[in-house]
Amino acid sequence: MNVREVIRGWSLLHRVRGVFLFYAVFCALGPLVQIGGTQWLHPSQKALIDGSLFLLVGWWVLGWHRTRFPRLLEPFEWAIIGASIACSDDNDAAVNLVFGAICFRAFYGNTWDWVRRVVYVEAALLLAPLARRIVTPDFEGPSPSLGAAIAVLALLMFVLKNALEQHERMVARERILAQGAAAAVAATDRQTIYEIAARTALGLAGDGTGVRTTLSQGDGWSTHVRAAAGDRTEGLVGLEVHYDRMPQPLHDTFRDGDPIYLEGAECSALNAVADAKVCQGGLFLVPLRTPNGWLGTMSIGAERPLRSEIRTSMVTWAAQVASSLETLQLNEELTRQAFHDSLTGLPNRALVHDRLRLALHTRSEHPLVAFMLLDLDGFKQVNDACGHKAGDELLCEVANRLVGCVRQGDTIGRLGGDEFAVVLPGVRDRTQGLRIAERLVESIRTPVTADGHPVVVGASIGVAFAEHGADSSNLDDLMRSADAAMYQVKATRNGGYAVAGARAVTA
Structure with missing residues (x-):
């Protein structure tokens, strides 16, 4: 939506133009009736003038409805008004017609249109009496001083029109700003x-x-x-x-x-x-x-x-x-702070649970979901011997290595301390999942330099598999199964991985 569309929907200027259209039509009724009763005009002449006035009123209504008037046709409007002045015996009715016309038409066009309009009015006021005096020498017509009053009135109406246009644009922009702000605030x-x-x-x-x-x-x-x-x-x-x-x-x-x-x-x-x-x-x-x-x-x-x-x-x-x-x-x-670990930037426990739940409930071309719990072997000794800074650097390096071992779309999360979780949402078979577990173990066993200290740690991984479509109770069972398998590996003190319900494979 733009300014023009908003203005068209509620235009105050259009309504004010409608008021002055009513005034102009009302002012045209006087000459219409008066010319119809004139004795010195031939009936065909009266019909021509009244018909022209009637068409002029219809033209004004059409232009108001379309909100515009062609510039090339405006001289014909003032020619009809000039003819009405020349044929009218009632100067007051003729003056009212001019006032009504200038009040209405001043609400259309730009500055040059206003200048031309004033010229048209002055020409009508000057030439119409001259033409009438050819037939009726004693015809006086409207006062010549009326031209100045008409020009001032036209200027006032034109200034009012410009002020209303500016007001409409301002209000329309305020509405657009309000709508845009509401949409921007709602965007995610x-x-x-x-x-x-x-x-x-x-x-x-x-x-x-x-x-x-x-x-x-x-x-x-x-x-x-x-x-x-x-x-x-x-x-x-x-x-x-x-x-x-x-x-x-x-x-x-x-x-x-x-x-x-x-x-x-x-x-x-x-x-x-x-x-x-x-x-x-x-x-x-x-x-x-x-x-x-x-x-x-x-x-x-x-x-x-x-x-x-x-x-x-x-x-x-x-x-x-x-x-x-x-x-x-x-x-x-x-x-990010609510769902990610502040040290490693990995998903935290809450986000890991959500990712696992989503993986179980989402259909996939591969039938299995693998969940792994990983605990570092020897991390406490690194912390005690080298300090917490070394321990933090070690955790960050382990996080980077774990991310490098999985596929795009898999999830690596830190549950706390030196415990990590892995969610593999689409696994073709158990063999594919266990290959990833092997890569994780081998990656972590590679020596790490933490705070200037070369250190080596291992990993104990518990692996559990589930089919897609499991409910929340299956999710809890899956996590407990992976946890039990991890502690089975830790009991060997050799690291490696174990599948829930099977023997551990040591590193």
């Missing part, structure tokens, strides 16, 4: 926030040909575009952007965290920052910064200059996006 991943940010920024600009927005992730100097929306965005996602290639004055401004706006030929100063054509009308860059760091950059470019109200909204939106990204990072960190 960065990419979704990036895409919401780009689409909302495009909506703030009002959409249109030549407008595009991007959001890049990085520390502000070398970033990558993660999302883009708008016109000609093909190939932008993934593009590397080097803001350190900016000219030095712009670089200093950007480094301080301030937005940069370039217009027209100034935009070429950023041609070197990326392998993509820079918009040449207006280009606005806003850093995504929080007190804790730089998260990226949001940009909006167009083939025309960007109004100040668009840039103000972009700054507000960038602050909201940065806040949402920071909140997501905080949530991710809290989640």
